[in-house]
Amino acid sequence: MQVDEFNPMVGLEGRASLLTNLGKALEANPQFFGQDARPGNLIDFLQASSIKEGSTQRVSVAPLWAALIEGLSPIWPATRTMLGGISLGDVWPCSALNASSKAEGDNLVPFHKLTGWITYSLLEPMEKILGWKFEGVEDMTGLPEYRNGGLLVDFGVLTLRPNALSPHFYPDPKSTIPLLPPSHPAIVEWRAMTVIELDRIADAIRQKLGITAAELTLAQVLESATWKGGREIARKKRPETGGPPIDIESDGTVF
Incomplete structure (x- = not known):
C-alpha cells in the first residue's frame, strides 16, 4: 500500500477490519447477497420486491436499507x-435523553452514517x-459527518458550551481544535443536531427557490451545498489543515 509515516491514513486498521468482516457478512447473508456471496446480487433481491408499471420498475428504498443494515451488521466493531x-x-447513547428514557434503548441515537452514504451512492447508478x-428516498436522513457538521459549527449555528470540555481534550497546545471520541456526549449531540439542521437547510433552500423536495432532494443538497460548503x-x-472545527478520534468507521 501507499500508506506510510509520511502518507498516513486515519483509521487504517479499522478500515482493513471492515473489509475483512465484509467478506464474512456477505457469506452469512445469502438472502441478500446470494449463495456466491456477491454484493451485486442485491439487484436480484431488490428486483424481487419491485413493481413493474409499464416501462418503469418501481423499487422501495426500504428493502435496500434493510439489506444493508441487516446484511452488513457483522462488519461493525x-x-x-x-x-x-x-x-x-x-x-450511540445520548446523555441528554437519559432523563426522558423509560425503557432500554430509549437514550440511543442511530446515525448509520456509512450505511446512509452507501445507500445514497447506490441509488443514483441503479x-x-x-x-x-x-x-421512499425522502425518508432517509442527512449524513452526520464532519463536513456537514463542521459547516454548522464554523458558521456559528452550533457551538460548544463554554468550558464544556476538559483541557485533556485539547492535545495540541497550539490548537483550539478539540479531539473527542465518537461516544463523547458533545459529539453525539453535534451529530444529532447536524441531522436536524440538514433538513432545515434543505427546506429553506427549496422555499427560497420555490421548488419541491422532488425537484431538489436532500441528497442533492448534501452533495452540492452542505458537504462542499x-x-x-x-x-x-x-x-493549514482544512480540517473540521472539532476532531473525532476515528477508527475508520466513524468520521
Missing part, C-alpha cells in the same frame, strides 16, 4: 453499543443504469 446482544454499529425509480469554509478558516 463488537465494542460498539449493544442491544439485545447485537452490536448496533453507528448508534436509477440511471437500470432505469429503476426508487420510492463545509469543506470550503474549513479550508478558509484552517488553511
Whole structure:
C-alpha cells in the first residue's frame, strides 16, 4: 500500500477490519447477497420486491436499507453499543435523553452514517443504469459527518458550551481544535443536531427557490451545498489543515 509515516491514513486498521468482516457478512447473508456471496446480487433481491408499471420498475428504498443494515451488521466493531446482544454499529447513547428514557434503548441515537452514504451512492447508478425509480428516498436522513457538521459549527449555528470540555481534550497546545471520541456526549449531540439542521437547510433552500423536495432532494443538497460548503469554509478558516472545527478520534468507521 501507499500508506506510510509520511502518507498516513486515519483509521487504517479499522478500515482493513471492515473489509475483512465484509467478506464474512456477505457469506452469512445469502438472502441478500446470494449463495456466491456477491454484493451485486442485491439487484436480484431488490428486483424481487419491485413493481413493474409499464416501462418503469418501481423499487422501495426500504428493502435496500434493510439489506444493508441487516446484511452488513457483522462488519461493525463488537465494542460498539449493544442491544439485545447485537452490536448496533453507528448508534450511540445520548446523555441528554437519559432523563426522558423509560425503557432500554430509549437514550440511543442511530446515525448509520456509512450505511446512509452507501445507500445514497447506490441509488443514483441503479436509477440511471437500470432505469429503476426508487420510492421512499425522502425518508432517509442527512449524513452526520464532519463536513456537514463542521459547516454548522464554523458558521456559528452550533457551538460548544463554554468550558464544556476538559483541557485533556485539547492535545495540541497550539490548537483550539478539540479531539473527542465518537461516544463523547458533545459529539453525539453535534451529530444529532447536524441531522436536524440538514433538513432545515434543505427546506429553506427549496422555499427560497420555490421548488419541491422532488425537484431538489436532500441528497442533492448534501452533495452540492452542505458537504462542499463545509469543506470550503474549513479550508478558509484552517488553511493549514482544512480540517473540521472539532476532531473525532476515528477508527475508520466513524468520521
